[in-house]
Amino acid sequence: MQSLSPIELQDCCLFSSDDVGDQTVDYFLIEILNGSPVIHLDWCPSEEIGIDLRSVGEWLHETSEQQAQAVANTFVRQSDLNSIANYLGPIEKDQWAVSGSYSRHSPMHHFSVDDADGTEIYISNTTGEVVLVTTAHQRV
16 A cells, blocks of 8 residues: 555546446546546446546546556656666567456556566556566566
8 A cells, every 4th residue: 555646636536427328337446647536447347448537537548658657657666666667568468467357458568677576567558557567586
């Protein structure tokens, strides 16, 4: 929990049930993405969307390389990894992210961290969240 950003509620929460129509939401998650509160909605196994709660319900369709870099930098800083995140490029899947649960996030943004553990970070293209973190020890 210590690596999570606090949720600032000023100018929040601009969201309407009209944003999702008559879809039944299976689950939702509210978090901070690049300093803004977002809600992630899941209404079927293969579809998850993010909605910016400060931009009058603006849908987050895909995460740019620059947005993913900001997420990775924040993760590294808040995890006290004392390093930087290096962008390795987009990745559909690899031996660490082969589960079907990762397909909804593809292509993921893949980062390496110059730390003692050889940390690698995978960031969802659809939601902008960190969906997988591995270390060199785990990848042996």
